[in-house]
Amino acid sequence: MVCSEGVEVIMVSLALQGHMNPMLKLAKVLVSKGVHVTLATNDVARKRMLDSKISTDFISNNSTGRLTLHFFSDGLSHEFDRDKDTGTFLASLKENGPRNLSNLISHLKANGNQFSCLITSPFITWVPGVAHxxxxxxxxxxxxxxxVFSLYYHYINSPHLFPSLENPNGIVQLPGMPEFTVGDLPTFMLPISPPHFRLWVTEFISVLDKVKWVLGNSVHELEEEVVKSLASVKPVNPIGPLVSPVLLGKEETVEGSVDMWRAQDSCIEWLNxxxxxxxxxxxxxSIIMSPKNQIHSIATALKNMKRPFLWVVKASEARKDEFxxxxxxxxxxxxxxxxxxWCPQEKVLMNQALACFVTHCGWNSTLETVVAGVPIVAHPEWTDQPTNSKLLVDVFKIGVRMNNCGEEGVSAEEVERCIMEVIDGAEALEMKKRAMELKEAAKKAxxxxxxxxQNIDKFITEISTKPYTNNV
Known part of the structure; x- marks a missing residue:
């Protein structure tokens, strides 16, 4: 057991579902090991949590550690649609966030907090400067x-290793990785991506010289070769999977997650x-809006198969004319x-009624499905999803990928083909077997x-050591 008496950490995240939940889950792991954690996020989270009837008086204690939640302003009103106008949101956050977060830290320090470390989400690149x-x-x-970390790192520091990113069929071969095509790369690297996303990649890699620890929400055994290859350039220490304990068989109820939208528990009753x-x-x-033709194609395939299904379609998407x-x-x-x-995804994935998961391949969903041992049908859209799809299908070998039919997107026939391949196809049993093997490896980590x-304990030991407690 590591010695963490009196160790305090402040964590900073964006108020986005896919960012808050890994942070909160890491916070609860640290608290369970005796660390005191303050989680700070932009204050639109307060409104979303209240709208979803989640308490913002978020104070958690166990026998040794504690977790508290604080908010700072990103400079925009609660009503501003940050999902729709990401560029304006990020610009306002960059302008107002450093001052407001710094004021919050000063306030907390004045009230007796002594932080041994600040842990930030990678998508707010000005935070390491505030910590400094x-x-x-x-x-x-x-x-x-x-x-994905390795792809970004090498893209900025060794661009000669990459072919022209204009050609989706260009081949990328990097240390510790399987062969990728340009089409498998994160979209933030590509010329088609909005400038503020491509700028973020450059800014994130450039601030790594102010970052002592990179803690990865992954599992060493899932990405062993790439983790080894990064050890000599910028080590990533896997501490995942950061999923709710219920998926790990440790508790009966899901704790340690925040749903920014009201989940419908009736779906669990139906699954049972x-x-x-x-x-x-x-x-x-939680972010991607499904195109109308995609909703129509999926619905048509489901109607043709007449198999039981649970389909999450955000309320803002669910116009009757799209079905x-x-x-x-x-x-x-x-x-x-x-x-x-909306639904409580982790509860859904662990339900024995599930046959497969048709997913966009966000990394949180990827880890959750690996830990649940559920085969997947991949339909990636943007950011890291194409890369995660490549890992799930060609490296982890627990699913298949749907192919778009030009500008029309995915067809009903393709949706049906992929689902049937995962459920009843020639490789279905092997996929399920492999999924169960990865599940055990992830839990064992x-x-x-x-x-x-071991990586978590090493990190706590290091931030508890004097040279790192008071100096950058």
């Missing part, structure tokens, strides 16, 4: 795969009435499927003596 100003050593919680390994689960995350005529009425009458606006648990 306050004399707090800085770490990053890398919330994507180690593979379905046969084992029968239900197709479809969800594309085939009579589809919603039919499933309401016959009860062979369920369409909901967090146990006593496991690779991730």
């Amino acid at each position: 100003e306050h004399g707090i050593p800085c770490g990053v919680l890398w919330i994507q795969s180690s593979t 009435t379905q046969p084992p390994s029968s239900v197709i689960y479809i969800s594309f995350g 085939p005529s009579g589809f919603l009425e039919e499933i309401e009458t016959e009860k062979w499927g369920l369409v909901v606006s 967090l146990e006593d003596g496991g690779s991730s648990n």
